[in-house]
Structure formats: C-alpha cells, structure tokens
C-alpha cells in the first residue's frame with residue numbers, strides 16, 4: 001500500500017531549499033518550503049527517494065506517428081531502484097513504452113501529462129492498470145483528475161533527479177513545462193519538456209480549451225525564454241521531423257514567438273487550422289487522465 005507523506009516547514013531567512021527525508025514509502029509526496037528572505041512561498045516536492053548519491057539520467061525520446069506526439073522516458077539509473085517517469089504517453093503506444101521500461105530494468109513511478117491533449121488519448125490511465133503503484137500526474141490548473149495535481153514551483157523527484165514545474169498556460173489553461181533542475185548534480189544542459197506551449201519553430205494553437213495568445217506569449221517569454229540559452233527544448237509534437245531545439249535557437253528563429261506580442265497575436269488569429277480529429281473523444285478522456293471507466297474506484 002502506497003503511503004503519501006505530507007510535511008510543511010516554517011520559513012527562515014535564507015535562500016535555501018529544504019526538503020524532508022522523513023517519508024516512509026516509495027514514492028512519496030513531500031512538502032518543502034523555498035526559503036526566501038522576502039517571501040513565505042511554499043513549494044511541494046514529489047520525491048521518489050532520499051539520499052545524495054551522484055545521479056545519472058537515462059533519456060529516451062519516443063514517437064507516435066498518427067498524432068506526431070513525442071513521449072519522453074527519464075530515469076535515474078544511478079539509483080538502485082532506477083526510478084523512471086514518462087511524459088505524455090499515448091494510449092496506443094502503452095505496450096511499446098512499458099516493454100522498453102521493462103527491458104531497461106526501470107521502475108516506472110510517474111506517468112505525467114503536460115496538459116489535456118486534444119488530439120490523442122493519454123496513456124496514463126492504461127498504464128495505471130498495468131503498473132501497480134504508478135501515479136498519474138497533471139496540473140491542478142487543468143481541472144482534471146489524476147493521482148497528483150501539480151502546480152507551478154513543484155518539484156517532481158525520481159531518484160536523485162527532479163523536474164521543476166513551470167506554469168505555461170496559453171495553448172490550454174492548464175499547460176505546464178517540466179524542466180530539469182538547475183543545481184550541479186542535475187543534467188546539464190537543462191532540458192525543458194514544453195508540451196504544446198513551445199514547439200520547434202512553432203507553438204500550440206490558442207483557439208480552444210481556454211487558449212489565449214496573450215497568455216501563451218507571456219508564458220513562453222517569462223517561463224521558457226528565461227532559461228539558459230543552451231536549455232534543450234523537447235516539445236510534445238513535431239509535424240516536420242524536428243526532434244529537439246534549444247531556447248537560444250527558438251528565441252531567434254521561432255517564426256511566431258520571436259516577434260512582438262501584437263504580431264504574435266495576429267499570426268495566431270490567422271492559423272486557420274482544422275480542429276483535431278480526436279478532440280471530442282480525447283478531451284473528456286484526458287480530463288480524467290485516461291481513466292474514464294474506472295474513475296470512481298481508482299482516483
């Protein structure tokens with residue numbers, strides 16, 4: 001039985017980050033406090049283990065061709081349990097993904113979504129039925145159901161590695177970007193999993209699901225373009241064969257987001273894209289992280 005442990009810390013005047021090591025189960029939810037002399041901001045930390053061993057990232061980019069979706073597998077292979085997570089798995093590729101996880105000897109602990117997708121059904125619900133203890137994750141702002149509802153500033157630990165959550169609404173109201181940590185024992189350069197907020201030489205559309213071109217412009221400029229320029233950009237989709245970009249590259253060459261906001265809005269208003277074919281099926285399913293048939297008993 002999985003136990004979730006929640007702790008809160010009081011604030012003290014320094015700019016340190018403190019997390020609990022008292023939780024008793026794996027994985028666990030921790031709450032910690034970002035200590036800042038000017039604020040009392042609290043940051044929740046989802047942690048799969050404690051300890052300060054050196055870390056090593058295993059990383060795979062996987063593709064689903066009908067919706068042109070990228071799924072990302074990350075694991076800390078320096079940790080004895082090799083805890084792993086998947087970002088944006090697709091329902092029809094669940095067996096591929098879980099076979100790979102098994103072959104690599106990983107322990108899948110989180111199946112995460114960057115947002116409520118409109119073009120395909122998430123694999124997180126199916127995976128929960130196949131991997132005991134697996135937790136689904138989506139943002140609280142998405143108004144969806146999942147095991148863990150994350151918010152801006154949260155840290156999601158897998159072994160000694162972690163992803164930070166950045167709210168990047170605009171394509172949908174609940175979009176988040178997951179970015180690797182900026183401390184020395186985390187992967188360098190940083191890696192940003194931008195979902196549909198920032199794509200390679202493009203971005204997510206803003207014409208449904210609470211989309212807003214004003215919000216998207218501000219999200220990308222304030223939350224993604226402020227990462228170091230060598231930060232790698234891994235989107236949820238690519239329609240032209242690109243696999244990875246960098247923040248510096250997109251700041252210069254993104255034909256939409258390198259422009260001023262008014263020009264960006266005008267571009268977004270004139271995209272004239274057809275609605276995604278799967279939208280009526282995908283959105284309701286993804287609002288419950290693909291668990292629509294079992295929602296009452298499993299979440």
Ligand SMILES: N[C@@H](CCC(=O)N[C@@H](CSS)C(=O)NCC(=O)O)C(=O)O
Nearest residue numbers: 118119196202203204205273275276277
């Ligand atoms: N044709 C596809 C949907 C294509 C599409 O609308 N993609 C979205 C992301 S998935 S909701 C998007 O934001 N595209 C931006 C762009 O500039 O292409 C289908 O029918 O599924």
